[in-house]
Amino acid sequence: MPAAEAGPVEARFLDPGWASAWAQALPGLLDLLDLLDLLDDPEPPIRRATADVLGACADPGESVLPGLLRRWEAEEDPATRLELVLSLGRAALRAPTGRHGAEAFDLLSR
16 A cells, blocks of 8 residues: 555554554655655656655654745646645644744645
């Protein structure tokens, strides 16, 4: 099952070890995404998929909001901007949001 599907499905359909496995893998995934600069990839589908994963992960918003907000400022592709809005909305609801939480809510309220 893709990582993005774990959020919307009922817990009874997930492997009991999913949440802990994802929590353990997420820091490495975030480091890898940052290392590869996938939010800055020249291909919009790659940027959209990266934003989707960051929005769907269960990590607190404070770890993913900076990258999503940075990408929002530079993004010109309309479909990718839509994915960024959706991902920012999901990430902004995952406390703690850190110092970027207010910025995300301000952007989303506009």
